Amino acid sequence: MAKKAVKKKQTTSFFKFIKWFWIVFITGILSVALLFVLAANEVFGEMPTFEILENPQTNLATEILSSDSKTLGKFYLDDNRTPVKFEDLPKNLVDALVATEDARFYEHSGIDARGTVRAFAFLGKKGGASTISQQLAKQLFTGLAARGWKRYTQKIKEWVIATRLERNYTKEEIMTMYFNIYDFGNNADGIRSASKIYFGKEPKNLKIEESAMLVGMFKNSSLYNPRPHRNPVGTKNRRDVVLAQMAKYDYITEQEKDSLQDLKMKLNYSPESHREGLATYFRMYLQGFMNDWIKKNPKPALEGERDRYNLYLDGLKIYTTIDSRMQANAENAVSQHMTKLQAEFFHQNTPERNKTAPFLDLEKSEVNAIMERAMKTSDRWREMKKEGKSEKVIRASFTKKKDMTVFDWKSETKEKDTVMTPLDSIRYYKSFLRTAMMSMEPQTGHVKAWVGGINYKHFQYDNVIQGARQAGSTFKPLVYAAAIDQLRYSPCDSLPDTQYCIEAEKHGNPEPWCPKNSNGKYSGKNYTLKKALANSVNTVTAQLIDKVGPKSVAIIGKNLGITREIAEVPSIALGVSEMNVYEMVGAYGTFANQGVYVKPVMVTRIEDKNGTVLYEYVPETKDVLSKDVAYAMLNLMEGVTQGGSGTRLRTQGVNKWKKEYDEVITGYPYGFKNPIAGKTGTTQNNSDGWFMGMVPNLVTGVWVGGEERATHFKSITYGQGATMALPIWGLYMKENYKNEDLGISDKSFTKPKDLSINVDCTKVAEEAQENKDTEDDLDDLDF
The missing domain is CATH 3.40.710.10 (DD-peptidase/beta-lactamase superfamily)
Known part of the structure; x- marks a missing residue:
């Protein structure tokens, strides 16, 4: 009797365990499902509509193209982004991303179940669970990581959006959007800008080690930035981790990995700014041309959109007649000749040779008139006037020495740091031949x-x-x-x-x-x-x-x-x-x-x-x-x-x-x-x-x-x-x-x-x- 009672008790306990297991399991499933339903119904915050998912909005820079199909420059505010198509991405870049960020990218539907379970089991110590689709969802729709309990609701929203993205787009489209959306730092928004700024080439021409470096930046583009003097050791180590991941998943051999990891970091850092690069004067003329064109040509906008094109956000392409090769020849010719001509001008206009340098044939009163006019039309005068400063205070500011960076033909960077008064700087700049x-x-x-x-x-x-x-x-x-x-x-x-x-x-x-x-x-x-x-x-x-x-x-x-x-x-x-x-x-x-x-x-x-x-x-x-x-x-x-x-x-x-x-x-x-x-x-x-x-x-x-x-x-x-x-x-x-x-x-x-x-x-x-x-x-x- 005792044995039967024990056996019966064990059976009852087993069935209770099974019962509670299923209750907990089903409750868990239902809870997760409920969370998804709540997130989908915007309980945790606004979710992107179907139309937005079909056409995610990102700020796109306007691109200026030369007659020989080179990018002369771009117009942008915060986002220097020019999208590329999947076929423009080299295989080594795609392989590096998959191997490092989402090894089962082609197998899941937006959420990596195995990775998620592992992340929960080891509390993230053996890697996170975010898929490329989830990271894209975060970049496009949820923004920076939240803190506290909002981080959990944000993660749920990312899961929901990721599954929706998987239904609306192919794997190739999702990967392309992710490459195009990411901020690589230094005005390098998107893979095309990053490739041009850090290596001076189109993405399709990236070498394996270059692709590995850029993919390594997805972890933290500020920390692992290859720009000189930032974090060279950390950036190289991160690149080598990507190469190791590529070898782990057989995208490259162990021998290739070893030889690539031995390579030093080589950059061709070419910042893209409005005041640097090729054809800067032409680009500024073009800015005025485009502003006039935009005023005269309204945009056939949909409901809720702007009725004018935005030069800095709409991703226009401007095809110009400038030949980048001839433009480079012209700029080099100017620099080569003007460097020597200016040196001769300075030689002939030392204070010993010309007391009114850099001016000739003028009386002192005429020189003073030029300087007075220049002072009153300067940015300094105008800005201080706006601030309500008196003329006495403004004039006094022009005679106080300040640290400043000025133009200098002799310097490799064409700049030098110096100390001079604003009035002296006006005279200094007027001494340059244009x-x-x-x-x-x-x-x-x-x-x-x-x-x-x-x-x-x-x-x-x-x-x-x-x-x-x-x-x-x-x-x-x-x-x-x-x-x-x-x-x-x-x-x-x-x-x-x-x-x-x-x-x-x-x-x-x-x-x-x-x-x-x-x-x-x-x-x-x-x-x-x-x-x-x-x-x-x-x-x-x-x-x-x-x-x-x-x-x-x-x-x-x-x-x-x-x-x-x-x-x-x-x-x-x-x-x-x-x-x-x-x-x-x-x-x-x-x-x-x-x-x-x-x-x-x-x-x-x-x-x-x-x-x-x-x-x-x-x-x-x-x-x-x-x-x-x-x-x-x-x-x-x-x-x-x-x-x-x-x-x-x-x-x-x-x-x-x-x-x-x-x-x-x-x-x-x-x-x-x-x-x-x-x-x-x-x-x-x-x-x-x-x-x-x-x-x-x-x-x-x-x-x-x-x-x-x-x-x-x-x-x-x-x-x-x-x-x-x-x-x-x-x-x-x-x-x-x-x-x-x-x-x-x-x-x-x-x-x-x-x-x-x-x-x-x-x-x-x-x-x-x-x-x-x-x-x-x-x-x-x-x-």
């Missing part, structure tokens, strides 16, 4: 390179399109074009180099206008128009504008795309009107394009994030000159580089001038043999140096000068366009010709059939040897 350069394909108007200054971070004024300076002799071709077009002159017709005066009543001044040549002399000889333009003979140009009239020249200027006012007075013949490089390149492009003006274009197409075309450029053209006149003008300007102020482009021997001068003329001798049409220009007191250079399919304009006209070289030796601006063109074109893929022509300009204008001047007696200019003849250099 530049502008633009290069355009004349047949299409496509702008291939745009350099608005020497360094955008420190000099944000864009001299290509914002600035305007006297054009000097680069304006003279417009006068010659009017004469050839209206009077049917040819390059071989000649005029005397004698004093020539235009009557007072023709230009509104009380005295006749009698321009002198730059050397103040008159040779008394006859010059062909070709020879006169090549050597910028002012007396000949004066005769031509007197014959055609200033109004005719001004009209041609307008037809050539010059929008600024051109005063209808004879003195415009010598370039007293102010122009910018953008207008001048467009005007000269007409000569190279057989007389047809094509408005310069920088943007060819704009697309939204889905690839829908929002804008396509329609060329703006105008017939201005006949083919014959345009070709005659090219023939005239070829004389500039054959025997005039641009001859040094063709020099192949050693310069006869002093060694110090040779060092400033960067890249000399240039040794070009192909046809080049061009024009140098120098304004009064050497304040501006210009060079316009053309080959059949590329027109380039260069300007160099100070911010103030009083910042200039003392002598024409260094102050002329042939010294200040021409070398940048020479360096730029030498590099362009080295790259045959660019297709820059070295052929002759296209000659019209049945040309009606005589351009063969070989039989003209005026071309005698005694009138030939040589490189060391400084008397007839242009003005």
Whole structure:
């Protein structure tokens, strides 16, 4: 009886255990299910709708693309994100993520049951349980990890969202979204930005060790950041853990793992910021262009969306005409020449040599006026004024020394730390020569390179399109074009180099206008128009504008795309009107394009994030000159580089001038043999140096000068366009010709059939040897 009682008791206890086991088990299941139901019904907080799950919203940077399909830069606020497709991800990157973050990614449906049980059993000591889908859910919809009991409800929400994501998207789409959403630090939002910023390449080109490093950052992108001096040991160790995981799951062999772990960390750190990188001045011009376009083009928005495109959030793609290779050549040419030119300027403007440095030809009161104006237009003055500071306090702040970082050509980073007063810093920055350069394909108007200054971070004024300076002799071709077009002159017709005066009543001044040549002399000889333009003979140009009239020249200027006012007075013949490089390149492009003006274009197409075309450029053209006149003008300007102020482009021997001068003329001798049409220009007191250079399919304009006209070289030796601006063109074109893929022509300009204008001047007696200019003849250099 006792045994039966014990047995019965044991049986009863067993059934009670089974009963309670199932009660607990079912209760647990129901509790979990209830939690899911409660979370799904937003008891623990708002959940994303089906529509949002179908179209998760992330901030996308607008991407600027070059004509050769390179990323020039991006517009973004906080998120520098450009999405990629799954096919753009290399297999080693995908393998590294799966091996490290979610080994059973392809087996589960959003929640890894085994991993979850393990996490609960060992309290997370043997790894967490978050799947890639859960981590994506957290990134997209739940944000930063909460604390306390909210962390548990957040985790439940992540589980629910993860299962929903698995139902709506394929595994590949989920993985792609995760790579695109993650913040890798240093403005590297998403895998594409990270790959470009840390390694300077597209994701598809990542090596295994590079992919491992980026995947290692998913654990903590701040702690395991590869940026120099952050945490090099920890970052390498984390990379090696990823490689070990890849070997563990047979994505790589043990031997490959060992050899890869032995590799040092190699970075090509290229930060993407608005003030750094390629084509910074152009990108800032483009920002203004896009803002105007957005105002005029409303967005076909859905209910609840913005009715305007957002340049920084909507992931637009802007296709530009800039060629990244030519842009790099242009920026390098500017840097190479301006470094040496500036060094010479500093040498000539020490306090011992020039007490008013960096200004010349000014009284002390005039210098004070410049500094006063600069001080009152400075950011410091404006900001302190907003704060309600008195003028006395503001002025005092400009005389107190402060720590600051300023521009410096000598430094590798182009910056140096120093201590100076804000007033001294204004004077320091005014001592730097500025530049502008633009290069355009004349047949299409496509702008291939745009350099608005020497360094955008420190000099944000864009001299290509914002600035305007006297054009000097680069304006003279417009006068010659009017004469050839209206009077049917040819390059071989000649005029005397004698004093020539235009009557007072023709230009509104009380005295006749009698321009002198730059050397103040008159040779008394006859010059062909070709020879006169090549050597910028002012007396000949004066005769031509007197014959055609200033109004005719001004009209041609307008037809050539010059929008600024051109005063209808004879003195415009010598370039007293102010122009910018953008207008001048467009005007000269007409000569190279057989007389047809094509408005310069920088943007060819704009697309939204889905690839829908929002804008396509329609060329703006105008017939201005006949083919014959345009070709005659090219023939005239070829004389500039054959025997005039641009001859040094063709020099192949050693310069006869002093060694110090040779060092400033960067890249000399240039040794070009192909046809080049061009024009140098120098304004009064050497304040501006210009060079316009053309080959059949590329027109380039260069300007160099100070911010103030009083910042200039003392002598024409260094102050002329042939010294200040021409070398940048020479360096730029030498590099362009080295790259045959660019297709820059070295052929002759296209000659019209049945040309009606005589351009063969070989039989003209005026071309005698005694009138030939040589490189060391400084008397007839242009003005």
